[in-house]
Amino acid sequence: MLALMAADLIVLVHALFIAFVVLGGLLTLRWPHTVWVHLPVAAYGAGIELIGWTCPLTPLENALRRAAGGVGYRGGFIEHYLIPLIYPAGLTPRVQLVLGLLVLAVNVLVYGFVALRRRGRRAGD
DSSP states (O other), X not given: OHHHHHHHHHHHHHHXXXXXXXXXXXXXXXXXXXXXXXXXXXXXXXXXXXXXXOOTHHHHHHHHHHHTTSOOOSSOHIIIIIHHHHSOTTOOHHXXXXXXXXXXXXXXXXXXXXXXXXXXHHHHO
16 A cells, blocks of 8 residues: 555656656746756756656656555546656657657747846846
8 A cells, every 4th residue: 555655656756857847947937046956857857758768767656566566546636647648658759759859849948038038137237
C-alpha cells in the first residue's frame, strides 16, 4: 500500500516537473531569479525528449509499482488525468522530438518576452 502511494506521488511529482519545464519561464515574470533554476531544468527536460533519455522518475515509479505487487490504478484521478499526459499513447521518437522542440520553442518565446519587458523597463528608467 505504501509503495503504491509512493508511486502515485512520483507520478504527481513527474507531472509537476513537466509543467515546470514547459511553463516555469513564466515565473521569471514575477520572480526574475527563478531563471537560474528554470533554465537548467528546462534544458534537462528538453534533453530527455530530444536525445531519448529516460527520466529517473520513470524507473523509480515502475520499481515502486512492482514492489506493490504490480497493482495498477482502478479509476483514480491520477490514472485518468496525469498518466496519459506523462505517458501518452503512440509516443514515438518522432513525437518525442516534436515535444522536445515544443519545450524549447515555448521557453524561447517566454524568455524573449521577459528580455523585451526588461529592456522596456530599463529604457523607461
